[in-house]
Amino acid sequence: MFSKALEHWGKNIPIRDCVYQFYTGLKLKAEIxxxxxxxxxxxxxxxxxxxxxxxxxxxxxxxxxxxxxxxxxxxxxxxxxxxxxxxxxxxxxxxxxxxxxxxxxxxxxxxxxxxxxxxxxxxxxxxxxxxxxxxxxxxxxxxxxxxxxxxxxx
CATH class of the missing domain: 3.40.50.1000 (HAD superfamily/HAD-like)
Structure with a gap:
């Protein structure tokens, strides 16, 4: 999913960095x-x-x-x-x-x-x-x- 999105940008961004940035940016929080x-x-x-x-x-x-x-x-x-x-x-x-x-x-x-x-x-x-x-x-x-x-x- 992320590799397909990055293809269109034409930049060499590590997929792992993109994934972490995406999910960190969502600020999901488990309720305990x-x-x-x-x-x-x-x-x-x-x-x-x-x-x-x-x-x-x-x-x-x-x-x-x-x-x-x-x-x-x-x-x-x-x-x-x-x-x-x-x-x-x-x-x-x-x-x-x-x-x-x-x-x-x-x-x-x-x-x-x-x-x-x-x-x-x-x-x-x-x-x-x-x-x-x-x-x-x-x-x-x-x-x-x-x-x-x-x-x-x-």
Whole structure:
């Protein structure tokens, strides 16, 4: 994508520099909620393995996104992105990689997500799905990660 855009400028600009400048300029920011870290700690203390499966914007390097969520990385046993697994959700390849990495059946995974494509991914993988919806509490969703703890541990 970026190489095609640079072709028309007729300048020898390193693609990596262009990509970093583009995504840095967008000033994208991951929102980390107050219940996130305490919930991750409680899950870890109760023996849960924690991974992340995220879709990155097209051509965005993992390093840029990881920098934005660096406070969370110590709590993850594995980080998987659309870039590292080669597929975007709802393709379930990322969940397959997670199951293979930990040598567990994919059906034992619990996938927590906030988008319809997360649900579709879990369906394709035949694993449990818990939808989080921080805007509208419903009987089918959890409102925050504290409610996840209540479902899994308490």
């Amino acid at each position: 909620y107050p219940d996130t870290i305490p919930s991750l700690i409680k899950l870890k203390n109760n023996g849960y393995l924690i991974t992340t499966l995220t879709d990155l914007p097209t051509a965005m390097p993992d390093e840029l996104f990881k920098r934005d969520i660096s406070i969370l990385l110590p709590y993850f046993d594995l980080y998987v992105s659309s870039l590292s697994c080669g597929f975007r959700k709802p393709n379930c390849r990322g969940l397959q990689m997670i199951a293979e990495y930990f040598n567990v059946p994919i059906t034992e995974l619990v996938f927590v997500g906030d988008e319809d494509k997360d649900r579709e991914t879990a369906i394709h993988a035949d694993c449990q799905f818990i939808q989080i919806n921080r805007k509208n509490r419903t009987s089918e969703t959890i409102f925050n990660l504290t409610e996840l703890i209540e479902k899994l541990i308490d």
